Amino acid sequence: xxxxxxxxxxxxxxxxxxxxxxxxxxxxxxxxxxxxxxxxxxxxxxxxxxxxxxxxxxxxxxxxxxxxxxxxxxxxxxxxxxxxxxxxxxxxxxxxxxxxxxxxxxxxxxxxxxxxxxxxxxxxxxxxxxxxxxxxxxxxxxxxxxxxxxxxxxxxxxxxxxxxxxxxxxxxxxxxxxxxxxxxxxxxxxxxxxxxxxxxxxxxxxxxxxxxxxxxxxxxxxxxxxxxxxxxxxxxxxxxxxxxxxxx
Amino acid sequence: xxxxxxxxxxxxxxxxxxxxxxxxxxxxxxxxxxxxxxxxxxxxxxxxxxxxxxxxxxxxxxxxxxxxxxxxxxxxxxxxxxxxxxxxxxxxxxxxxxxxxxxxxxxxxxxxxxxxxxxxxxxxxxxxxxxxxxxxxxxxxxxxxxxxxxxxxxxxxxxxxxxxxxxxxxxxxxxxxxxxxxxxxxxxxxxxxxxxxxxxxxxxxxxxxxxxxxxxxxxxxxxxxxxxxxxxxxxxxxxxxxxxxxxxxxxxx
Numbered sequence: 001x002x003x004x005x006x007x008x009x010x011x012x013x014x015x016x017x018x019x020x021x022x023x024x025x026x027x028x029x030x031x032x033x034x035x036x037x038x039x040x041x042x043x044x045x046x047x048x049x050x051x052x053x054x055x056x057x058x059x060x061x062x063x064x065x066x067x068x069x070x071x072x073x074x075x076x077x078x079x080x081x082x083x084x085x086x087x088x089x090x091x092x093x094x095x096x097x098x099x100x101x102x103x104x105x106x107x108x109x110x111x112x113x114x115x116x117x118x119x120x121x122x123x124x125x126x127x128x129x130x131x132x133x134x135x136x137x138x139x140x141x142x143x144x145x146x147x148x149x150x151x152x153x154x155x156x157x158x159x160x161x162x163x164x165x166x167x168x169x170x171x172x173x174x175x176x177x178x179x180x181x182x183x184x185x186x187x188x189x190x191x192x193x194x195x196x197x198x199x200x201x202x203x204x205x206x207x208x209x210x211x212x213x214x215x216x217x218x219x220x221x222x223x224x225x226x227x228x229x230x231x232x233x234x235x236x237x238x239x240x241x242x243x244x245x246x247x248x
Numbered sequence: 249x250x251x252x253x254x255x256x257x258x259x260x261x262x263x264x265x266x267x268x269x270x271x272x273x274x275x276x277x278x279x280x281x282x283x284x285x286x287x288x289x290x291x292x293x294x295x296x297x298x299x300x301x302x303x304x305x306x307x308x309x310x311x312x313x314x315x316x317x318x319x320x321x322x323x324x325x326x327x328x329x330x331x332x333x334x335x336x337x338x339x340x341x342x343x344x345x346x347x348x349x350x351x352x353x354x355x356x357x358x359x360x361x362x363x364x365x366x367x368x369x370x371x372x373x374x375x376x377x378x379x380x381x382x383x384x385x386x387x388x389x390x391x392x393x394x395x396x397x398x399x400x401x402x403x404x405x406x407x408x409x410x411x412x413x414x415x416x417x418x419x420x421x422x423x424x425x426x427x428x429x430x431x432x433x434x435x436x437x438x439x440x441x442x443x444x445x446x447x448x449x450x451x452x453x454x455x456x457x458x459x460x461x462x463x464x465x466x467x468x469x470x471x472x473x474x475x476x477x478x479x480x481x482x483x484x485x486x487x488x489x490x491x492x493x494x495x496x497x498x499x500x501x
Contacts, residue, residue: 022318022319022322024353025352025353027352028352028353112339116334116336116339117332117333117334117336118336118337118338118339120296120298120332120336121330121332121336121338123297123298123325124296124297124298124325124328124330124408125325125326125328125330125349125350125353125354126321126322126323126324126325126326126328126354127353128322
């Protein structure tokens with residue numbers, strides 16, 4: 001079992017190398033990149049906005065309900081919301097959700113191309129199919145931090161609206177808390193994490209789609225496996241990066 | 249001309265190709281026939297470079313495939329046109345985009361030249377009103393014709409077809425067979441067709457390679473296949489009563 005995992009990791013690393021060899025013509029690649037931006041980034045904005053806004057609100061309400069001691073200032077609601085959203089919710093948990101949304105899309109689309117011999121057709125023509133299929137996704141996901149930036153903004157906005165209009169705190173208190181002890185490096189840390197997660201989101205589902213064998217049933221199974229491994233990798237890298245960037 | 253020498257290919261402990269040697273001639277339709285599991289598809293995929301044989305040589309007009317550098321292999325592949333069993337059209341592209349794809353990838357031609365060439369090949373395969381349709385919006389026979397158009401648009405030296413008329417009605421199957429034969433003669437290319445359709449053998453089989461259990465069991469022309477006394481070929485080709493009667497009538501003449 002361990003050998004199988006090591007083999008898969010080795011194969012994944014070889015795939016990463018292959019993606020950057022023999023580039024597709026720029027005139028063709030340009031269109032592929034715009035298509036991937038549309039499929040992966042633009043199409044994800046709606047669900048990211050919806051989840052971020054309401055989870056930000058829930059974080060604010062939960063914090064407020066737990067601040068039962070009158071000596072604890074209400075501005076901590078804004079502080080806790082900001083910290084939770086910027087440090088973990090937006091970069092990590094949105095990425096786990098995107099592992100399901102983007103990941104299953106990537107695996108199933110590449111897997112279907114494998115099943116219907118479209119990848120063989122590319123290879124037979126002399127196209128580097130990995131570069132053609134995966135490279136545009138990696139480039140498109142360089143815009144992923146933009147999605148996470150929107151998630152951060154909407155998460156805090158949701159927290160403010162839930163806190164103020166729910167009667168848990170005043171607007172001034174929330175804003176004071178949201179600005180309190182702000183460490184700019186936390187933003188750098190969050191976006192660095194996001195970029196690593198973007199790379200995982202683009203490549204792990206592609207790996208599972210590209211190397212799948214079988215028919216339609218196996219495409220579904222590959223999508224599930226891709227979601228599991230992308231999520232596991234995100235959580236694992238989140239721990240390692242947090243230790244490296246904030247723990248030392 | 250494609251020459252193969254002592255090709256061997258295994259999957260795990262199972263040996264699929266057991267030392268096959270033959271020559272596929274230029275300007276002729278070369279057919280590979282045999283029962284399911286005889287190694288036809290593995291042989292075709294080995295020729296295409298999708299499978300790597302453990303031993304033996306594949307020479308494309310003197311170029312030994314296994315001895316080529318990766319860039320040279322990719323260059324050689326641009327000289328190959330392939331018609332897949334399921335057509336393998338890119339389902340996110342229209343018919344016109346599918347056919348234009350090899351030109352966009354491997355030439356520096358401008359849009360007007362590409363359009364002209366695409367229109368020409370689509371007309372050649374008798375598809376003039378499907379340019380903007382997606383593969384899912386056209387019939388199986390039309391998909392095969394688009395696949396042929398895509399395979400020949402870049403003027404290949406070698407054309408490979410995997411079961412080109414499987415799943416098609418008899419009329420469309422004959423149309424596709426004849427189209428492949430005409431294109432082979434017109435462009436003087438080396439065409440290799442993998443089939444188990446006996447109608448194709450009788451219609452367009454200029455050179456026929458019969459595989460049995462991964463071995464070359466027989467080789468010849470369609471005229472020779474009528475007279476052969478090779479029992480394996482007779483059992484396979486004349487398995488239906490109709491073909492048995494056709495053979496008897498042919499031999500009486």
